Amino acid sequence: MTNEEEITKQAKNIMNNFIKALNKAEGVKENFGSERKCSMRAEIKKDKDTDFRKKMFMNAPKKKEDFLVMEKKTW
């Protein structure tokens, strides 16, 4: 085992021992992971905007053939 692996194992063990001890405090035993699920935003499935590239190209101030030309040092 390398020194880094050993330290990783040791650090994990220390944290696990410490967290086990904290479970004895009132109101901290529950799994917060479930709390997070409740507040997670549901992903909305949307159809791809097929006109996106066209709109970008139309709005770009500088273009060459079918490429957008980056503006350098103008901002």
Added chain:
Amino acid sequence: MVILMVKEKLAKIKSGKLTAKKNIENFLKLIKENRKVNAFIYVNKDAVNQAKEVDKKIKQGKAGKLAGLAIAVKSNINVVDMPITCASKTLENYYGTFDSDVIKKIKQEDGIIIGMTNMDEFAAGISGESSCFGPTINPVCPERVPGGSSSGSAAAVAAGMCDIALGSDTGGSIRNPASNCGIVGVKPSYGRVSRYGLIDLSMSFDQIGPLCKDVFGCALMLEIISGNSDYDSISYDRPVENYSNFKKINKIKIGLSPDFEKLCKDKRIYGLVKNCAEKLAEKTNSKIKNINLKYVDLAVQTYYPIVYVEFFSGTRKLDGRKYGRKIEDSCGEEVLRRIIGGKEISKAEYHGTYYRKALRVKDLIKKDFDNAFKDVDIIITPVTPSLPSKLGDKTNPEEAYAFDALTIPANLAGICSGVVKAGKIDNVPVGLQIFAPAFKEKLLFNAMKSWEDLNI
């Protein structure tokens, strides 16, 4: 050479009996003679010239409150043009590009920065042995560790190599070495002192504070460095009282807790500190009251998960691109343990399991103290659960962490805390720790001064 206390020295400098230049030269000589203590990583080569400028100001009657005093600074506090190494190979060649808020204030009051002190690497240690520049030696008890992480600051004060030193305290890093070296040290309330320019260990707990031979020096320094700053969003906008204008405490309630007694491995230490508390109560017409601190035995287990995560986050800037070397490639074992541990428990799959759980218990401990301070004015405890270990002794990390069990609660609760000498056991200095509610530094200093006057 007779070592003068800060108040006497200021009077001598003000009256012209001692010049700032002479004061600095005396210290530079002592630093040279005491090299083996290894308290300093860097000594200010321009200190004498700066002292001459202060002498001119003194003659003109324009000098500040710290005029001519030599101030040592922990190597994690930015001072322009001085090496801010954090006692690590990682920042070995990094020089401060700006003055921290506290340094600006000290310079405004004509204090002279005499040098940068040794410390545990990145303030992640409690013994003073983990510096890449070698361990600091305890000047009053050389076979024992000086304590950390502000080891050099405490040793410099104890060996008479400066007038006042600055340290930082995240879980006891000022109070622990102050106790081991037999001097005075203060951790201010969270938010009392701006941390702008401090290289952080854990943003939820870090505070900069003073170390000195006497309570007056600490009080004077704290009233100078305290106050709100636009550059530190957690610094509170509250008036700073005149801490060095002491008033003897009288008829107050002093709390002692059996919960702290249980954490104290060496019962002689608790016995000594309890006797001190009883003597203080008797001489100040005060009363002792037992208080319960239900969750204080979980302080260490609460503190370290928070510190691991915040330290990991804080060190991401040290990737070798902007400041020196990549930290993981150049740091010592304890720093690496905290980084790896923090990285592991920051992972998404552990969300809430470690950090947020620890934050919840932190709140419970804070409530414990809020309730206790409804019944008592101050709380007295020892600083360390046992005597400092022998220099070079190997301890496993969990045992080492437990050494902070009596100092960490003040950081978790955000209250202020100070250490004064209690006495000696086996010829080793033992400190007495006083807790006062957040932003009651005036009460804290009055209690510390009352004890100092009794104990001289």
